[in-house]
Amino acid sequence: MSETTGIRKKPELLCPAKDLEVLKTAVDFGADAVYIGGESYGLRAKAKNFSKEEMAEGIAYAHERGRKVHVTANILAHNADLAGAAEYFRELEELRPDAVLIADPGMFVLARQNCPDVDIHISTQANNTNSGTFHFWAAQGAKRVVCARELSLNEIRQIRRDTPKDLEIEAFVHGAMCISYSGRCLLSSYFTGRDANRGACTHPCRWKYAVMEESRPGEYLPIEENERGTFIFNSRDLCMIDHIPELLDAGLDSLKIEGRMKTALYVATVARTYRKAIDDCMESEEKYRANLPWYREEIRKCTYRRFTTGFYFGRPDADSMVYDSNTYVSESVWLGIVEDVDERGRVKFMQRNKFRVGDEIEIMEPDGTDIRTKVLGLYTEEGESVPDAPHPQQILWAQLDKNARKGDLLRTTGTEHAE
Secondary structure, three states, X not given: XXXXXXXXXXXXXXXXXXXXXXXXXXXXXXXXXXXXXXOOOOOOOOOOOEOHHHHHHHHHHHHHOOOEEEEEOOOOOOXXXXXXXXXXHHHHHHHOOOEEEEOOHHHHHXXXXXXXXXXXXXXXXXXXXXXXXXXXXXXXXXXXXXXXXXOOHHHHHHHHHXXXXXXXXXXXXXXXXXXXXXXXXXXXXXXXXXXXXXXXXXXXXXXOOEEEOOOOOOOEEEOOXXXXXXXXXXXXXXXXXXXXXXXXXXXXXXXXXXXXXXXXXXXXXXXXXXXXXXXXXXXXXXXHHHOHHHHHHHHOOOOEOOEEOOXXXXXOOHHHXXXXXXXXXXXXXXXXXXXEEOOOOOEEEEOOOOOEXXXXXXXXXXXXXXXXXXXXXXXXOOOOEEOEOOOOOOEXXXXXXXXXXXXXXXXXXXXXXXX
8 A cells, every 4th residue: 555645546657669660569568658759859869769740640549549648858958959949849739749758947948838738747867856856846837757766765755745746756667777867977978979968878888998097008907897898887777577566655656667769579578567567466466476477577578687676775786786798688589560460361560580481489469468379481572482581671471370460569589689
């Protein structure tokens, strides 16, 4: 039970999308809301992001299914950004997403002026670490504030008790973690001139480093962590799948998944797993506990760097936060999304990774069902039979020995690979 309300409130599951395909996948696989970026003013400039037309289509797709779309505009703006940002907010007023995500007070003012009918959420980039800050943003008219990642669950509970009940509180529960305080990093700008706080991070925290002694310039002394080098800034990934009851009891309104650079397979896997975990826990904690092995197994089928619970249970030590490699682990490989099924039961898809006739693969359904199936045949759009699928993004038809439906994902067991 929540210490704040006495009852558990079902939180929103908020998932990322780098493009229209991933947005639709997130909605189909259990997200209550999806956050996306336009072509400017968000913190993931390297993501494909959404054109105005794609954003309109994505918002319509979500709204038709009773889901929401939030748009990021959470850069720390410079003067040169302001005129364009005002125009961008006017476009959002026409598109009518459900919320716009802001970190900068100047951008907040522009959003209030130019898209007054769209809710404003305050980004984690704004360093939201105390009740006073949450009160401040509520007084300005913000609908929601995203917790800084440095907050513990106890601090979140206290903030929930101390702030207006109509102010929504959101927190990250899964995904990559920036090594800098509330994600405000200067390394990328310093090394490359690409400003992380304006969406152009080059992820220098994932690079290898060495030490150079002052009197011996040019002589690099490796910091030995393992045979592959040193990754002293490289954080583990956050994962709270084992702690859904504690998250529900904290009174959070939205549980947020990180990953606006991630594939449809990643988003589908994480969305489906957290969706089932939340629903099971709302039904009964016993059901949730009984299904924990499935959640844990499933969450490891998408890319990750080992897991941590971050700051949720107090200040972590270095061993629980830092991973000694920039290597991702992946226990599944994305093959494609079923786009159509013909009268013969063959499935149409855009191939994403190589596989062959005779391989055993998995049909991943939105409701949590996984179906092992054998590839009986592969065919080009022209109907030519082919032995394998060697070309990425080739449109193919596959004959499987089990039935698949439009919107299902196809995947297979994978291996470890570098970022």
